[in-house]
Amino acid sequence: MVMNTILEIIIIILLAAIIGLFFLGLSRKIMARIHWRYGPPIAQPVIDIIKLFNQTSMSHGKLFNFGIIFSLSGSVVVLLFLPLGEMCPLSSSGGLLVILYCMLIAPLGLALSGGEAANPITSIGISRKFLLAFGYELPLLLILLTVMTHFNTISIVDIVNMQLQTGWSFQHLPLLLSGIAYILILPAILDLRPFELIQAPQEISSGPMIEYGGKFLALATIQHAFNVFISLSLFTNLFLGGAENPGYFFLKMLIVFIILLFVNAVTPRFRIEQAIKFLWRWPALLAFAGLIIVSVTG
C-alpha cells in the first residue's frame, strides 16, 4: 500500500514534468506556425534544460538557492493533491482548500529568490507578479467557492466522481459562468500574452528571471512547466469532468491550452493597471454571479 503510494507520487511528478515541458515546446512550435515560421523542434525546452545544467551558474546568496527549491517543492506539493485519472496519492486529505493555499508558495519562492539578487528590475518584476496574483486570486477564490457550494464538498476527487455521474460541470448554468471566468484568468496564471507582464523581455528584460542563469534557470523552467500542468489540470478536473484514463485527461488539457495559445499569438500586452482592472471586473463579476445563483438555487 505504502509502496503503491510512493510509486504513484513518482509517476505523477515525472508525468507532470514531461507533459509540462511538452506543452512548453508545443507552445513555441504553435506560435511559430502562427507567425508563418518553421519553429524549433518540440523537444527544444528539454534541449535548453540539458544545456543549462551543463553551464556554470552564478549564485547570489543562500536565499537565492533556497527560494528556487522552495518554489519547486511548492509546485510538487500541489501536484500530489490533484487527481490524474484514477491516481491521486493525497486524495484523502485537504482537497481544494489546500490547493488554494499551496498555489501561492511557488510565486512566493521565486520572489524570495529573485529578491536576494538585489537587481532593481527584479523588484519591478516581483511587484508585478504579486499584483497580478492579487488580481487573479479573487476570481479564483470565487470560482472555487462556487464549485464547492454546488457539489457540497471540498474534496476534488468527489467532485470528479460526481461529474462522472451527472456530466461535466460545464453543462450546468452557474458553473458555466465560473468556467468562463476560469478561462479568462488562465492566461494570467500561465503568464501568457494578454497578461504576460511578469517576464516581458522587451520591457523589463525578463523581470524576476534577470539574474537567473545555468541550473537556476533550468529549475525555474521546470517550475514553470509544473505551473502549466497544475493550472490546466485543475481546470480539467473541476469543469471538464476529469477522466478515467490519463490519455483522455491530457487531450482535454491540450485543447484548452491550444485555445489559450491562439489568444496569446494575436494579442498585445496589458499594462499592469489594465490587467488588474480587467481581472477584477469581468472574471470576478462572472464568478460572483455564478456564486449568487448557486447559493440562491441551492
Add this chain to the structure above:
Amino acid sequence: MDRNKLGKWLQSPGKMGQKYSLHALYFCTGCGIIEIPPTITARWDAERFGVIPVATPRQANLFLITGYVSVKTLRPIIRSYEQMPEPKFTVGFGSCPINGGMYWDSYNTIKHLDKYIPIDGWIAGCMPRPEAVFVAVTHLWTLIDKGMADGYKKYREDYHYYRENQEKILGKLEWPPLFSSKKM
C-alpha cells in the same frame, strides 16, 4: 544537422545541448540592428536552429557583437561578457569589429575587438546579409563539435593579457580582476 541522433545525445549531452540551444545576446550598438530582427522573426526564423534572443547576459551563451565598437561601448561589452555563464561563444558581426572597417582611422573606435575579449568567429562584410548569421551558427556548431570554440578558456588562461589591453584603453577599471592569473 545531427540534432535527432540519440546516440550522440547519450554520448555527450553537454556538448549537444550547447550546440542546439544557443541563447543569443545581441549587442547592437553600432549598425547591424537592421539585420538582426529579420533573422529572429518570420523572414529568416532563427528559432529553428535553436537560436533565440534573450534579454540578459546571465541567460545567454552566444554573444553577437554587431557593427563598430566605440571606446564608450567597450566597457559594457566587457561587463556583459564576464557576466555570461561558461561555456560562452562570441561572434563578431560585420567588418568593423575585425579591423575597424571604414572607421580604420577613427580616434574613438576600437580597431581589433579580439584584443579585449576573445572572439570565436567573425562574419565579414559591411553589412553581412542575415543569412550570414546562419552560416556563422552552423560553422560554430562544427567548432563546438571539434572543441575549437574555446574562447572562454583562453580568457581564463590569458586573462592578464586581456586585462592589460582593457586597462590601456579604458584607464582604471572599477571592478577587481576576475581571475588571478600569473604574470608573464
